[in-house]
Amino acid sequence: MWKSYRSGAYRTIVGAVLGLGLSPMVASATTSARAVASVTPICTMAKLVIWLNTQGSRAAGSTYYNLEFTNFGGTCALQGYPGISAVNLSGHQIGAAATRDRVIAVRPITLTRGMSAKAIVQIADTANYPASFCRVTGAAGIRVFAPGAATSKIVPFPFSACLASGETYLHIEAAEPQGA
Numbered sequence: 001m002w003k004s005y006r007s008g009a010y011r012t013i014v015g016a017v018l019g020l021g022l023s024p025m026v027a028s029a030t031t032s033a034r035a036v037a038s039v040t041p042i043c044t045m046a047k048l049v050i051w052l053n054t055q056g057s058r059a060a061g062s063t064y065y066n067l068e069f070t071n072f073g074g075t076c077a078l079q080g081y082p083g084i085s086a087v088n089l090s091g092h093q094i095g096a097a098a099t100r101d102r103v104i105a106v107r108p109i110t111l112t113r114g115m116s117a118k119a120i121v122q123i124a125d126t127a128n129y130p131a132s133f134c135r136v137t138g139a140a141g142i143r144v145f146a147p148g149a150a151t152s153k154i155v156p157f158p159f160s161a162c163l164a165s166g167e168t169y170l171h172i173e174a175a176e177p178q179g180a
Helices: 008-019 023-040
Strands: 048-059 064-069 076-078 085-088 097-102 109-111 116-124 136-145 153-162 170-175
Touching: 048 116, 048 153, 085 153, 085 170, 109 116
Parallel strands: 097 170
Antiparallel strands: 048 064, 064 116, 076 109, 085 136, 116 170, 136 153
């Protein structure tokens, strides 16, 4: 062991670290933190509880809700946009899937057990659209794919939806830490 620490490579690294004004312990901790961050697994649907906070806020013909992702597994990461669409009682998609609202910058979120992240869902009032074009119907809930997930869960939540697939009445923001 001692020989490897006295090698030229080690002296070069220590010299570079000391030249930056950092102690070797700080450099080691920084390297370890990066290594842990790069291997944090993506949150799987099996370990996430997904729910819609129904205390929405209304503005400009839409209602905004927090779609929440609570981790009940080991530490994992979320990054990006959830996929959502309205579904009927049989679980079949109604109308178009949500479009991405790029208001929130995409960034990685690390969730330890019990922590939550959120994404804001905008549901436009179907009265905003011509009846012949929208073809209003009742949705029983939303199908949710967590960012990076290949499987989905259905969150029960009845609301008025457009049956027509050409009109987007659902919008979703990128996931962000809870409390942001």
